Amino acid sequence: MATVTSGLEHIAAAEIGDAFLGSQVEVQYDRKDYPGRVFFSVSNMTEDSFSILNGLHSVEYVYCLIGRITLQSCCPPPAQPTTTTDDTEQLKSSLQEKEGQEKQSDEGEKVAEKKEEHKKRKKAREDDKRRKKKKTEVDPQLKEKALAEIASAVSIYNETDWETAYGVWKSYARAVKGIRNSEMLSTAIFSVSARTAGSHLFRENEMGETLAASIQTLYPRWRQQCRNSEMEIMAYLRNSELILGFTITQSSLSMSHVSASRDLGVTALKPAIAYAMLRMAQLRPGMIVVDPMSGCGTIPQMGSNIWSHCLYFAGDISEVAVRKTKNNEDSAREEKRRTAPCDVFQWDGTLTPFRDNSVDMVITDMPFGKRIGNKQGNTKLYPRIFQEMYRIVREGGKAVVLTQETELMQSKIISRKTWKDEEHMDINQGGMKTRIYVLSKVNASEEVQDK
Ligand SMILES: C[S@@+](CC[C@H](N)C(=O)[O-])C[C@H]1O[C@@H](n2cnc3c(N)ncnc32)[C@H](O)[C@@H]1O
Structure with a gap:
């Protein structure tokens, strides 16, 4: 297993x-x-x-x-059905009744009654707690x-x-x-x-x-x-x-395929997920692959190890992330893991240096607004980054992206019909539900209308 x-x-x-x-x-x-x-x-x-x-x-x-x-x-016996009119419910309705009557009583009585009610409510809450605790207690x-x-x-x-x-x-x-x-x-x-x-x-x-x-x-x-x-x-x-x-394995197998001295960023992707994205891209020899938001470079590093017949370009807007990718490139080369070239740049992924229609595949792990960026920023960033991807990817080319922003993807990207949702799958990334999309460029002559 x-x-x-x-x-x-x-x-x-x-x-x-x-x-x-x-x-x-x-x-x-x-x-x-x-x-x-x-x-x-x-x-x-x-x-x-x-x-x-x-x-x-x-x-x-x-x-x-x-x-x-x-x-x-080993499993607890099925829970007994609970009666709907239990003590707490009865108490609640009697308190409500009293609340009605209270309107007619004079001020002095009101204060005394309120105190009494407060006591009763407190007791009801404690009884409730005791009942709940008893429910979770296991018969020895x-x-x-x-x-x-x-x-x-x-x-x-x-x-x-x-x-x-x-x-x-x-x-x-x-x-x-x-x-x-x-x-x-x-x-x-x-x-x-x-x-x-x-x-x-x-x-x-x-x-x-x-x-x-x-x-x-x-x-x-x-x-x-x-x-x-x-x-x-x-x-x-x-x-x-x-x-x-x-x-029969000492440590995570997927981790063993990236450099042991990997310089990690806060958003570093699990190598197994990078592998899955690369596999879903169905790379063929000679393809030009770009990760425009590469963080510490997990995707291009994994790609150039396994799909070594492709050419990789990685970049990030953050200087720190670019330095980390470069460090990882260097250690991979030292460990002789690197088999395909990967060039690393500091760039704004919405303005990359590639010519129109020159890239076969974009594979990237987008910011979700959790550990990096924010929801509001993403609403602006996503359309612009997809517009740039659209410009550089050749007709028939694809983008494999990982994100948690599924609503944004649907409303601002897929609905525009410039990228077709060929396949997507939901994954559990350490308790966080995310989605990998495989998108194909629909029509190169169509211009993306950015709102
Ligand atoms: C989820 S992280 C990528 C993590 C990466 N897959 C890894 O394993 O380290 C998203 C990255 O997008 C970068 N980013 C955000 N906006 C960008 C932009 N406009 N251009 C390029 N990179 C950008 C962030 O700096 C961050 O490193």
């Missing part, structure tokens, strides 16, 4: 399929039930398979699964039962499942981590990383601790250690399905 950016599961599935072309590989994903997860099986994992895995760009982490099982008692017996099931889950997977997955982890440790000592491999220092999605009777850390104790009993020669473990066992409980597996 691989973890990926939610919304880009199909890009990861396609990359995995391509990477293992020639081997027997089955790839599946379910965006609704397992967002951000791609399941795949490769028959006959060899040492070469690990270098293929390490070469994936759209993937964050890879796990070798022990298995997936459905648990019976149910919790104990749920954790006991978690503990026993470890031995539900049969020995072969464990041994097969453990075998893959050992091959990975030999091939990638270079651990050859067989004694070391059988006395692994392990940790459990537990994640849950949905409502459960226990917390993530309780699930992790329970699983760790259970695994320790199953493999007495292993030693549990929270930090600096050699082997990480991943537990992912989504509603009532528990997935257990060995983590």
Whole structure:
């Protein structure tokens, strides 16, 4: 199983399929039930398979699964329907009644009554709070039962499942981590990383601790250690399905494809998203690719690493961003990652130095007005930047853009019919919903009317 950016599961599935072309590989994903997860099986994992895995760009982490099982008692029982005329409601209506009567009472009584009402309201609020708290309190017996099931889950997977997955982890440790000592491999220092999605009777850390104790009993020669473990066992409980597996990547794979000493800006794009945008652009040899708002240069850097048969130009209005892109270019060259040229400029993306119709593809991550720029500024910037892109992109050329400004895109860009929305996809960028558009230039003879 691989973890990926939610919304880009199909890009990861396609990359995995391509990477293992020639081997027997089955790839599946379910965006609704397992967002951000791609399941795949490769028959006959060899040492070469690990270098293929390490070469994936759209993937964050890879796990070798022990298995997936459905648990019976980990979720809270369904909530009992609540009566609509509960105490609070009754109290509210009696207070309203009193409010009506109050109009007739004299001033002195009014003050006393107000005080009384204030007390009652306060009590009602406190009762409400207590009731809500009680609702979230977990029955200790149910919790104990749920954790006991978690503990026993470890031995539900049969020995072969464990041994097969453990075998893959050992091959990975030999091939990638270079651990050859067989004694070391059988006395692994392990940790459990537990994640849950949905409502459960226990917390993530309780699930992790329970699983760790259970695994320790199953493999007495292993030693549990929270930090600096050699082997990480991943537990992912989504509603009532528990997935257990060995983590077989040390760090984010997508991050490993950009320079290790990357000079980051506050808006630096995730390399996996840059990869997806470049892949969606369907670049062909010799294409001229421009990122007019390149920030620290993630898109052109990723592009010139992988689609090295293209020519890249990057620029930004900010001097700091341009310096960062240049630093990243230099470190990539030093690390011999750079295979295609990329020229870096400081420019206003609405006034670039390119001739009309001279660029094949614009790929850019637009300012959303969150970490950089603002909504009002975007209303002016977007039409101008798209007008410039329109000018420089040749007929039949495309723009792949990432933004959160979907309404602005619809009202000011796509509705003008100069850029056609060929394809778009919504992704989850660290909790923020953004959209990647693939736009094609509609008609070069048509002038964009900027309001
Ligand atoms: C979302 S960030 C791009 C981040 C970039 N993809 C990265 O990985 O670092 C948007 C960039 O647009 C730049 N920008 C804003 N207005 C611009 C303009 N008129 N011309 C060129 N760049 C501009 C900002 O300086 C910022 O670096």
